[in-house]
Amino acid sequence: MAATPKNNALGDTAKSQRASDDSPLAKWLLIGTALAFVTLFLLLPLLNVFYQALAKGLAFYKESLVDPDSISAIKLTLLIAGISVPLNILFGLAASWAIAKFEFTGKAFLITLIDLPFAVSPVVAGLMFVVLFGRQGFFGSWLDAHEIKIIFAAPGMVLATIFVTFPFVARELIPVMQATGSEQEQAALTLGASGWKIFWHVTLPSVKWGLIYGVILCNARAMGEFGAVSVVSGHITGETDTLPLRVEKLYHGATGASAVAAFSVASLLALLALVTLVLKTLLEWKTERDYARAQKAIEPSAESDTIILAKSLQ
Amino acid sequence: MSIEIKNISKSFGNVVAVNSVNFSIQHGELMALLGPSGGGKTTVLRMIAGLEMPTSGDILIRGQRVNDVSVQERNIGFVFQNYALFKNMSVYKNIAFGLKIKKWKRKDQKARVAELLELLELKGLERRYPHQLSGGQRQRVAIARALAPKPAVLLLDEPFGAVDAKIRQELREWLVRLHHDLNVTTVFVTHDQEEAMEVSNRIVIIARGRIEQIGTPREVYEQPANEFVARFIGVMNILELEVRNGIGQVGEMRFQLPNVVDGQVRIGFRPYAVQISSDLSQYAYRAILRRTFFLGVMLRVELELPSGLVIRARITKEDYGRLGLQDGRQVSCQIRQIRLLAHDNAALGPEHLTTYDVPPSIAEGI
Numbered sequence: 001m002a003a004t005p006k007n008n009a010l011g012d013t014a015k016s017q018r019a020s021d022d023s024p025l026a027k028w029l030l031i032g033t034a035l036a037f038v039t040l041f042l043l044l045p046l047l048n049v050f051y052q053a054l055a056k057g058l059a060f061y062k063e064s065l066v067d068p069d070s071i072s073a074i075k076l077t078l079l080i081a082g083i084s085v086p087l088n089i090l091f092g093l094a095a096s097w098a099i100a101k102f103e104f105t106g107k108a109f110l111i112t113l114i115d116l117p118f119a120v121s122p123v124v125a126g127l128m129f130v131v132l133f134g135r136q137g138f139f140g141s142w143l144d145a146h147e148i149k150i151i152f153a154a155p156g157m158v159l160a161t162i163f164v165t166f167p168f169v170a171r172e173l174i175p176v177m178q179a180t181g182s183e184q185e186q187a188a189l190t191l192g193a194s195g196w197k198i199f200w201h202v203t204l205p206s207v208k209w210g211l212i213y214g215v216i217l218c219n220a221r222a223m224g225e226f227g228a229v230s231v232v233s234g235h236i237t238g239e240t241d242t243l244p245l246r247v248e249k250l251y252h253g254a255t256g257a258s259a260v261a262a263f264s265v266a267s268l269l270a271l272l273a274l275v276t277l278v279l280k281t282l283l284e285w286k287t288e289r290d291y292a293r294a295q296k297a298i299e300p301s302a303e304s305d306t307i308i309l310a311k312s313l314q
Numbered sequence: 315m316s317i318e319i320k321n322i323s324k325s326f327g328n329v330v331a332v333n334s335v336n337f338s339i340q341h342g343e344l345m346a347l348l349g350p351s352g353g354g355k356t357t358v359l360r361m362i363a364g365l366e367m368p369t370s371g372d373i374l375i376r377g378q379r380v381n382d383v384s385v386q387e388r389n390i391g392f393v394f395q396n397y398a399l400f401k402n403m404s405v406y407k408n409i410a411f412g413l414k415i416k417k418w419k420r421k422d423q424k425a426r427v428a429e430l431l432e433l434l435e436l437k438g439l440e441r442r443y444p445h446q447l448s449g450g451q452r453q454r455v456a457i458a459r460a461l462a463p464k465p466a467v468l469l470l471d472e473p474f475g476a477v478d479a480k481i482r483q484e485l486r487e488w489l490v491r492l493h494h495d496l497n498v499t500t501v502f503v504t505h506d507q508e509e510a511m512e513v514s515n516r517i518v519i520i521a522r523g524r525i526e527q528i529g530t531p532r533e534v535y536e537q538p539a540n541e542f543v544a545r546f547i548g549v550m551n552i553l554e555l556e557v558r559n560g561i562g563q564v565g566e567m568r569f570q571l572p573n574v575v576d577g578q579v580r581i582g583f584r585p586y587a588v589q590i591s592s593d594l595s596q597y598a599y600r601a602i603l604r605r606t607f608f609l610g611v612m613l614r615v616e617l618e619l620p621s622g623l624v625i626r627a628r629i630t631k632e633d634y635g636r637l638g639l640q641d642g643r644q645v646s647c648q649i650r651q652i653r654l655l656a657h658d659n660a661a662l663g664p665e666h667l668t669t670y671d672v673p674p675s676i677a678e679g680i
């Protein structure tokens with residue numbers, strides 16, 4: 001709130017508070033609301049997953065995880081993420097580099113295109129691949145003739161995952177790259193560095209955080225994707241089930257035990273999310289500590305700017 | 315290392331940034347490229363570095379044409395306007411970067427960085443990161459990094475633009491000392507005429523993509539090649555005169571201008587050419603002292619004549635006190651020497667003296 005002219009005239013300096021300091025009530029109300037939402041929509045469901053998973057005891061939990069079909073789902077999920085995440089990193093780096101550092105025709109179009117997977121429903125994305133590569137599809141007869149299986153097999157699932165995770169890394173990197181500009185790279189150039197060395201020592205470290213966030217998001221989506229993958233998978237138990245598909249299948253299974261097993265598998269996905277978050281936090285913490293250490297490094301004998309003045313006045 | 319710029323031009327699309335520029339830099343020289351923003355001086359610097367390719371013309375370093383030599387192989391040190399320090403690297407790693415790239419032995423790298431930390435008074439800061447440094451310290455890290463691989467030429471783009479006034483003054487003095495100690499050929503870009511005058515051996519004045527004048531600080535101040543330079547370097551009073559029969563007039567001011575055709579002319583005079591007296595009958599014109607600017611040893615005063623003409627004059631603190639001047643005081647004044655200003659790029663005639671000539675002292679350009 002702005003001070004009234006009357007206050008100014010009286011020279012009332014004691015009341016020169018910022019608006020944000022004014023009302024502790026508003027502050028606590030906002031914090032309380034946020035906390036309530038986080039508890040209700042994030043914390044409770046998460047805890048419930050683990051609670052349900054362990055409802056039949058630790059032994060059952062373990063058993064439902066080492067089930068061959070679950071093991072196969074874990075393997076397939078890791079395979080899909082293991083292929084699509086690195087490819088997305090490559091693509092994200094290339095696209096954001098091109099967009100941030102160069103001017104070319106069709107740049108706006110490229111940016112829009114990168115966002116396309118956000119706009120398209122994952123189910124539609126899956127269907128697109130079926131239409132292209134399915135038996136009745138565009139390339140179907142050719143693929144059939146050469147005995148290449150894409151739809152209802154791992155390759156199709158990888159393709160669908162790449163499609164839906166396409167924007168994550170690039171979207172995170174573009175603003176970071178744009179903000180960094182190209183002066184550091186030019187400086188490296190004048191110091192004799194080649195293109196590859198500049199990329200490795202200058203560009204990549206300066207977009208490190210953007211890249212890490214992008215990879216975390218991309219990985220979470222790659223492992224958690226349901227719709228697109230479901231359409232192209234064919235639901236062959238023990239062959240084309242990823243973790244989310246396995247969870248769904250178990251949950252709709254006939255028995256109550258199978259529902260508990262569903263939560264056990266789901267808890268794996270949740271655990272994975274938690275681990276990535278912890279890793280990210282650790283990394284941030286380590287960087288902070290490095291900076292703090294550097295800050296604490298021996299201060300120069302006095303403020304060195306002053307020394308310069310003293311010397312030059314001699 | 316001597317550098318020759320031969321007839322270089324640079325266009326960005328339809329915009330001609332640099333237009334047929336010629337000059338040379340001697341080995342060991344400290345040269346300033348001075349001019350208003352957008353005048354093309356940074357483009358010239360970047361072309362010397364190889365960061366921009368000239369549209370036409372040649373650049374020679376030590377007699378060798380380097381147009382096709384890549385930035386990496388030109389062996390130059392470049393200090394960017396905003397330093398462009400590697401923000402993810404410590405001070406030590408920033409300085410050692412060029413050495414690592416050039417595959418120096420680890421031991422030699424360490425020795426060279428230690429030497430530079432010492433020289434640039436950065437000892438104790440080697441583990442810090444750029445965001446943990448003050449502006450002046452960042453500037454010196456940038457210079458240390460550029461100097462580390464022992465470049466043949468040091469190029470600085472607006473080196474003191476981003477630090478505050480006090481530090482800027484210190485850094486200037488310090489750059490002169492550094493250049494004296496290392497004797498590396500140095501070229502820096504600035505838009506600050508005071509900075510160029512104070513730091514460099516020679517100044518190249520660039521505006522609108524062309525060279526206006528090349529000369530020592532004293533030369534460009536005392537013998538400006540054209541009106542642009544005369545107005546750009548130092549403070550100048552400019553008056554438009556109506557000339558009739560060899561006498562130019564504006565308001566109550568009259569100047570003898572023999573050999574000048576009747577019509578409009580523009581004249582200029584430096585503040586130091588104005589003489590002031592508290593004795594109202596001593597000089598030809600009466601004026602009121604409107605404002606006083608304290609610049610240190612010298613003061614600048616604004617005099618307003620009855621017709622409303624305002625002229626700026628310069629006076630020492632001692633004279634100011636001796637004459638008992640203060641704002642609002644009546645004084646008399648006259649102009650000792652004037653310069654006929656032709657339009658841009660036309661050569662100037664010799665100084666036109668109205669009374670007598672006293673050579674200006676140094677330090678009077680400000």
